[in-house]
Amino acid sequence: MSVAFRREGDDEHLEPKFEHPIPVGPNLVTARGLQLIKDRVAELQSKVAGLTDDEVALKIAKRDLRYWNTRQSTAEQPPVPSGTTVEFGTRVTFLLNGKEKTLSLVGDDEADPASALVSFSAPISRALMGLEPGDYGDFSGKEDAIEILSVEAVPPT
Structure with missing residues (x-):
């Protein structure tokens, strides 16, 4: 039988799941932004811990958690701006x-x-x-x- 007609499994026909792209440059965050990241990490950690049956959902949750863990570990909170010139924050x-x-x-x-x-x-x-x-x-x-x-x-x- 020709290899072209052989089917290994359903997984080979699924859309590939790539890592979330990390924006280029520094990861500047406001106090609110840092808290949003921390909340998202905690939410995803709970989700990963609770998923056991659905392999696809677990892979997606772990991928999302990797992204948010990276964003949390690279977060930089610059000093509070003076408010005299336009700058971050x-x-x-x-x-x-x-x-x-x-x-x-x-x-x-x-x-x-x-x-x-x-x-x-x-x-x-x-x-x-x-x-x-x-x-x-x-x-x-x-x-x-x-x-x-x-x-x-x-x-x-």
Whole structure:
């Protein structure tokens, strides 16, 4: 019989499960972000301990736990920002092409754009970094597309 028609098992037809990619660069976290990571690790440890029958679910949970353990062990909490310039851990209100927006600059794992929490590595964050109220910045190929209205340090929680 030809090897092309031989079937080893159902596992060879499953989607491959890859490790979660780790974002490039430092793993900066806010106090809130670090607590979210710790909570996720604890949740996944409990899940792994409780899984015995479902081999696929156990593999997925262990993969997720490896990711979150790595994120926890590499987490760096920078000093609380002064709130005078846009930096990691600040909330900034600015005009972008004439429209007012407010964003908080947080770590990669804490980012939630729908809640105005943007990763410090996002293009808009990089464009805002280092600016102070009254400053103008370039964004998306446009000069002075950003005007900083206010900056405040986000209190640790």
